[in-house]
Structures are given as structure tokens and as C-alpha cells.
Amino acid sequence: AQKITQTQPGMFVQEKEAVTLDCTYDTSDPSYGLFWYKQPSSGEMIFLIYQGSYDQQNATEGRYSLNFQKARKSANLVISTSQLGDSAMYFCAMREAETGYSTLTFGKGTMLLVSP
């Protein structure tokens, strides 16, 4: 079974609209962390936001927020007010304590295209 599932291969959104990128995860570890990374066409991996399994509130970083639903094992990334520069591949990743020292398991990614 996949540990990280990103069901949307591609998403389209108009500039200034909000968009939600889905991520579900599978773990039996009570202590885990969820990360979102952005990969623009230039190829680098850019860290966006982190949510810990024990965090009481949903994480926010500027225009990025994480809709964390622990019982449903989902950690969806919400981008408010999309910009053209948000066009990129987005990866959800999970760190479990059991898989080794702080290693990450990545989903397959969602390609986001923002149109004018």
C-alpha cells in the first residue's frame, strides 16, 4: 500500500483563485510529520509547510495552509490567491519515526497550472 497518495495528477486554477491539493497518508506510527514541497520547472525542491501529528492547529505559512484531518489521514495543501509563479509540481511527504532516522516518503506529486 502506498504511504502517501496524491490522487490529482494535474490541477488547473485561475490566477487569484484558491486551490486545494489533496494528500492522504497511511501510517500506524502515532508520531509523524507531514511536509509539502514545491518543484518549479527549474527543478529545485522548495519546502513550503510542515504539520506534526500532535499539532493542535492547522499549519499556515503565508498563502499556504494545511487542512489537516487526522482521523481521515489527510493533509491537503491550500493555496489562497493563486499566482502565476505557483505553477509547479507539488509533493506531499511523510516522516515516520519507524522508517529510519528522519527519512521522508514522497507522494507522486500534483502538477498545478495557474492561468491568467
Place this chain on the structure above:
Amino acid sequence: NAGVTQTPKFQVLKTGQSMTLQCAQDMNHNSMYWYRQDPGMGLRLIYYSASEGTTDKGEVPNGYNVSRLNKREFSLRLESAAPSQTSVYFCASRRTGISNQPQHFGDGTRLSIL
């Protein structure tokens, strides 16, 4: 700030050749990682080093070796390159001890095996 530096950025090899991908970080991080990224597959962990002097296998270690030369440097070696190893390789590092610390990535090495 240099962060994580990978060399080379691009490389073409013939099947059976060997090469070493270099990675260095200047953030005084304890842990370092090597991933490969293939189309439609996301990033998959090849090897990691929790601290200087230790290395461990990840999800896809076959055909690779690593060396944690010192705290700054973590190299990935292909002893006998195969076309299946054509990929983009990323090195990453992380400050340990604080759970919310992300992995910081280099810009990647595009490797083609003919």
C-alpha cells in the same frame, strides 16, 4: 548562502562506466540523504546518513554505494552504470533533533546512461 551543493549538474555515461556524484552542505546538518526522481514516481530514497560515520539503505539502494566523507560531504557512487539508473538525483540535508525541521535539497544532478 550555498546550502546544499551538488556536482555535476549534468552527466552522460555509457553503460558500465562508473562515476561519483558529489554533495556538500554548509549548514552544519547531521543528516544527509540521496534520492532519485523518475517521471511519475516522486522521489525515492536511495541511501541516507543519520550522522557522520553512519550510512543506511533506503528504498532503492541496489546498484549504488555511498560515503559520508565528513560532516559536510556525502557522495553517491555508481560502480557500473545501467540505463535504469537514468534519473535526476537529489541530495538533501537536515538538522536533527527538532521535529519540524525540513530536509533542504540541492539543485539535482541529471544523469543519463546510454
